[in-house]
Amino acid sequence: MTEWNPRNVVVGVDGSEQSRRAAAVAAAISRTHRAKLHVITVVRPPEGWWGVVGSPPPADALAASMEHAQRTVLDQTLEGLDTEGLEVMSSEEIGDPSSALIDYCTRIHADLLVVGRRGAGMVERIVLGSVADRLAHHAPCALLIVPASRE
Numbered sequence: 001m002t003e004w005n006p007r008n009v010v011v012g013v014d015g016s017e018q019s020r021r022a023a024a025v026a027a028a029i030s031r032t033h034r035a036k037l038h039v040i041t042v043v044r045p046p047e048g049w050w051g052v053v054g055s056p057p058p059a060d061a062l063a064a065s066m067e068h069a070q071r072t073v074l075d076q077t078l079e080g081l082d083t084e085g086l087e088v089m090s091s092e093e094i095g096d097p098s099s100a101l102i103d104y105c106t107r108i109h110a111d112l113l114v115v116g117r118r119g120a121g122m123v124e125r126i127v128l129g130s131v132a133d134r135l136a137h138h139a140p141c142a143l144l145i146v147p148a149s150r151e
Contacts, residue, residue, distance in 0.1 A: 006111035010038040015073040018116025022146040026114040041073045042097040098134035
């Protein structure tokens, strides 16, 4: 039997408690295997958030707002994570979260993708489906879905 030795561990974060737990698990696995940790956040472009009669914001204003939101999620996640001794990469992606995570994992030849079981609100899950569920069917590498805390 071949020993599993991951070199690239990817964790998808969205600022939720679930994703912070997933990041902690991913960091522990990366530390144990001396793997590179990739912390990724994906923002779905807001479609129609300006309302029916409103007009979309200028492209540069929308881009700046999304970039700020992503940076905030990454900064907060990394501040709360023990990354001492780890090689950490971070990336900010825009698009459908499951597709962006799949593309990133494929691009870097990830060995493991770690996500929280839930992150999005109830309405988004009903309309768009669970990111974790889609990843379970399409991830190009091993997938670890971290459940909610038992507390």
